[in-house]
Amino acid sequence: MAYRWARRGSPWLIHFNTGGCNGCDIEFVAAITPVYDIERFGIQLKGSPRHADILAVTGPVTVQIAERLRRVYDQMPEPKYVVALGTCAVSGSPFKDCYNVHGGIDTVVPVDAYVPGCPPRPEAMIYGIAQLLKKIKG
């Protein structure tokens, strides 16, 4: 119970783009900036998967990157959570049928929260992550 409280209090995030158009990525970076300020939830952006609790993924998974996504996920210590940001990460569309795209990220890693939108607003991303934190709290 105590560690669940601690986990929820300062989740560290790592961001990974699996082949998206960047729309979600720039809205995600905007979420860190003063107007939306995700840091007030204790969330910090980390550079290495080994330091992170939550993996925030954007983009439809291209064939080339699928293995790397899995590897990044595997490098994260338990307990770990995954957030799919954007319609591409959720389901892959509109590229779902393209020859180099697998689809949503749940084809490669288990997902805990889905944030749809093309791209989702920074507020939507923050809401999605807050829902995930609620879920962690149990």
Added chain:
Amino acid sequence: MISMSEVIEKLQNHLKSDFGEGRFARDRRIFVRVGAGSIKEAFRYAVQEMGFDHLGTITGADLGADLEVVYHLVERGRNVLSLSTRVPKEKAVVPDVSDIVPSAAIYEREVRELLGINFEGLQGASLLLLPDGWPDGTYPLRKDQSFGMLKEIKLKKG
């Protein structure tokens, strides 16, 4: 400063019989087709002697029986010349032009991977655009590659 029709005329005079056709549908856009045997000379002439020294990109296309290569050359500040040639699918070979314009290598490699045109003399044989392990001989942009077929490859790899 030469006009668009003069550009076509000069190419025609330089290549003589191997010149196919030239036209322009609007200002600053010239389209010229030449025989495959003279494409490298046409390219060199346009780049080194007519001032079209900025290579925009190289497009490849599947025309059915033939494959086509189009070199988009820009005369800085003025016209765009799209210089094309066609080769039969069974013998899709075109000379490499990266000794004249180094950037051509990037665009040629893309065309080679996606359409299977062989650029003779191009360095570096490995597959670097499509994902590692993509099957040899499968060229996604060819018309005979349907999405269904490509999906099979995708699923097998994933």
Added chain:
Amino acid sequence: MGYASTIKVPFGPQHPALKEPEHFLFEVDGDTVVNVTPRIGYVHRGLEKGFELETYNHGLYLAERVCGICNIAHTVSYTQVVEELMGVQIPPRARYIRTIVAELERLQSHSLWVGIVAHEAGFDTLFMYVWRDREAIMNLFEELTGGRVLHAINTLGGVRRDITPEWETKLRKGMDSFEERTKDYLRIVNSERTFLKRTSGVGLLSPQDAVKLCAVGPTLRASGVKEDVRADDPYIAYDEIPFNVVTSESGDALARTVVRVEEMMESIGMIRYALDHMPSGTIKVRPPKIAPPGEVLSRAEAPRGELIHFGRSNGSAKPERYKIRSPTLANIPALCKTLIGVHVADIPIILAGIDPCFSCMDRMAIVDRRTGEKREIEK
């Protein structure tokens, strides 16, 4: 030559400096880069095939999602190609609205970039300030088009929404305050000593190399070459709006920053001029469903440089072939040239210098393999 003692440092596809996945294999001798091997294709989605399978209207959605940051440049180019194939002339008011939105996008993209480069240089305060000010532009976009990032305002035959007098007032006010902030940024990047230390003289690209390697955009202009598609090959309303092509002589990372900030000042002026001279009338004409056989090449000046769209029609409702060459791909050879001989710590700034947009690049990407080496890196 000491190559036996070089170390190979893989950079990406997951890396804090990279917002997009790409891989660069750096060979370093001590702290100096002696060779770089890019491995791209991580964002390759197979879009060009996608265009062939759907109608021209559907292709508009694909074109927009080639890149979130320069989506307007892509839709402007796409609509230009298809409209020319179909023989459609858009109304003058639509051309001006497209121009205003395109220049707003340039402001948004360049300010995004200034923030990112400041972040790479360790100047996080500037990053936060710039992105806060950038929100004003995002709000303007959202009010006009309904979307902050992907706008969908360009459509075949014109634009989807018109500029209202209320929005015009907001835009003018927004430009006034943004101009003040941009003047501040110009002063900061030109005088802030730590920033200068990190960018001045870093990643030098001579004008001869820039021209020989066919670089485009601010990367080319920062090396002193005065070329800009908006001036050389005008499209939409650029032939009627006066502006200066900004260049710099030093060819380093600082020059690339200054060129972009000064371009932001130019864009603000262009937006004001377009508003002052806005033609009245309709904003859209109805395009046909079918394009007669033909081929069209369209060039645009995306925030990152020259963007080329080449389309062919075959008399049906779907394109025969559609090709996109984005500016980042054209800058890769120049990028590799500027990365040789630099310190490892300067790599993120130089990479950021070309304003890489790998999603634009990969939809059809290739690697410049002058060394002929292929490396299996992640294995």
